[in-house]
Amino acid sequence: MVESKQQWKAWIYLAPAIVLLLVFTVWPIVNTVRMAFLEDYSIAMASGGEASFRLGVGNFVKVAQYQDFLVCLKNTVLLCVITVPISTLLALLVAVALNSIKPLRKTLQTIFFLPYVTNSIAIGMVFAAMFNIVGSLGTRRPLIQTVGIVNNVIEFFGGSYVNWINNGSSYWANMFVLIVYIVWNALPFKILILLGGLQSVNKQYYEAAKVDSTPRWRVLWRITVPLLSPMIAYVVITGFIGGFKEYTSIVGIFGESLGPAHAPGRLNTMVGFIYDALAQHHQGRASAAALILFGIILIVTLINLQVSKKRVHY
Amino acid sequence: MKIVLQNLTKAFPSRNKKSSEEVIAVNNFNFEIPDGKLIGLLGPSGCGKSTTLYMISGLQKPTSGRIFFGDDDVTELSTENRGIGLVFQNYALYPHMTVKQNILFPLQNLKGEDKLTKEQMLERAYQAAKLVQIDQLLDRKPSELSGGQQQRVAIARALVKMPRVLLLDEPLSNLDARLRLQTREEIRRIQQETKITTVFVTHDQEEAMSISDMIVVMKTGIVQQIGKPQDVYDDPANLFVAKFLGTPPINVFEGQVKGGKLYIGSDAVLELTNVADQPVTVGIRPEGFLLDDNGPLKCKPVNVEVMGRDVSVVSTHEASSNPFVRSIINADNKIDIGQEFVRYAIKPHKIFIFNKETEERIYFEVK
């Protein structure tokens, strides 16, 4: 509407953001790709840049052959594939339940949001404490002082205690603890989004269903879920993206050793792999792994979008 | 402060990127707005009236032509240096500020020798609020006011700078019918008290006619007619102006001039001189009909609408361009809808004839 010839003015407003983005966003994209496709990049760096820069996919090959990487990839994929469906389903049930009640709704809504405003390392330490067995395990004659509150509950119901995270614990016991913690951590955001979606669904659909005396589970499955499908697709996609970047919850529970005392690094993930490579000054390897991570996230997102295009009902 | 518009033209680049054609929003507008008058820019939407207003305000720059305030050429002057007040259609009050803060806002931008002290600002704001009678509402937020009150705040904000020119964009369109009547009187009063040259834009001819000193009727960027409201109504320059002014609207018929007589259908309604034989379009104002048992115009009555002092007779005629012919007659006359025809005589000064092609007015003398 107002005809201003002062284009330069706009650029002054934009200047700080553009400078920072060029340095900390655009250049990293270019540089990461460059480093990933240069052979022996980090060695070249170390020897003062005299080594020849050759292009190639050596970093990717190295990464893929690297035993640690495969472990990390497996952990990441497993955690994603297990936690996303569980947390989505639980969040959906909680959201639907919350939406169907009047008294206490606000209070419960606040309670269910609480895990969101936490420090995932700090609360990870609480989970570790809950699953931790105090005493000396792994020795010939284990001396146990307390088995931890979770095991207390199991014993209360007549089971026997499980070594969840301590020395000598099994891989799947570790995974179980991680899954519980990650789901607990992922619920609030999903509940918030799904409840928001439910509240914008037109009440008339439910009135109509009531008139036809449709059973509850049928209402949930045939009306609520289809109407919520865009939100469900959204939380699934963001859940997968977040899941592939899982790292701090593992640090929270297992510390920087990323595994129980007898098997450090056993629970490392893709992001952890990248940072380890970086800390050891293998920039090329780290870049290649980051690009692989980006590729995986991109593919998973595209698949999700493709599926939801068929399944999202409007 | 008189305003002179000289060959004012505004062309917008075409929306369609492929064609290089321009859309002419305002075409060669010439007008001298006398000092201290209230002027209504009138026309259907898209006629260029708002563009004209925005060009006077400086928010849009004309493609060609000049604008003068008094003797100063302000064409190149930016908005804030023109000394204008502008009231927007949706009032554009700052929602997070109180009424007082809204009115004070323009004063806080004054610089140099115009700069006011705090006390002076408050005094000016209070005076402006008093003028529009909102001095009781100064501490409210806009959302706590009715539409009419918001309108007044917007006017106060425009007036507080003591502008040389006051511009109002569709000032009444967001108000309900009752408030609209009240507010337009209010605008008239404020304008007469302040004697600021005021230009307002409206698509509502009744609104424009009722309060303007002069009206400008526009269509597709071209000025159709300028004049005092009554003069324009009584003496429209063309069919568009005749149709646009007046409620109920003018009745339009297909007609013909033949041998010094004006025919509507087969009814010879008028004898006239100095018009050559030709097909014409005929317009008759609703109040131009007189019930007359020997009148020349024969219509089939359909319905009678009682309006109190007057009645409105709805009837049909074969040559009418509209489905119905509407006449307004004194309520003392008794009309029987059952009868086959009503006959009308026509008041000669309420009938206009127009060229069938150009739709320009054809002036005639009654024999």
Add this chain to the structure above:
Amino acid sequence: MSENSIRVMQNRDMGKVTSKQRFAKVFALGGTYLFLCVMALIVLFPFYWMLISSVKSLAEYRLSKPTFWPQVLLFSNYADAFSTANLGRLFLNTAYVGIVSTILSLFITIITAFAFARLEFKGKELLFAGLLATMMIPGELFTITNYITVSSLGWTNTFTALIVPFLVSVFYIYLLRQNFLQIPNELYLAAKVDGTSDWKYLWKVMVPLALPTLISITILKMMGAWNSYIWPRLVSNDEAHRLVTNGLRNAFKDTSGEVNYPVQMAAVALVSAPLFLVFIFLRKYIMAGVSRSGIKG
């Protein structure tokens, strides 16, 4: 069938259905509340456990039969935690980084969003689309080069390294621009008529009107500083610049064995407390911000 008999039949059916329905309804409602309460307990339990463990004595914590309410309230755990983890220093560092980066980031976000929402310049659409495209790329991809950049700039072990790389958030710019676009154009024109400069209009009109969004951004940004872990560990992990999350993890490295869990839980509670306080007072803004952003801190 006479009209009367139809009415009788309807009445009988209605009666039957309602009593059956009422039972089902009460049952379903009870089930719903039961489910929600169990879930709420699961959600709350870690917090409860953290709090009661934090005031237990080490001996009580190690009882083979757990106590659900501490026998003695040992508040000295908190003092121990504060000194063990050097929490005072960590809090100050984190607050400094959080406040400085939030203020600078808000400023940059505001002026950038304003340019995209209000000003006209060549290539605006293209540039904005480019910005949005960067949101798809995971942050880890930037971290590698940023680590190199920060090191070569000599920013290692400075607060600068913790603040500067994250000042521009494309997402916040996007969020605020959308908010700015909702402000009617007439307000801008009215301000122009009043002789208001772009700069003044931005700070006097647009910023106050977008305040809820700005508050949401502020909180999320502060939470980000409070929860950041990976980047600080890489670039500034010395005593003088360490942030709270790293400090906490460093102070209690072991997960098993002879750990003084009550003190650890007290430290965790202390670190969590500011977040909870913010949440209690600004719940509305946090939840609004999160539901629009979908990012954690």
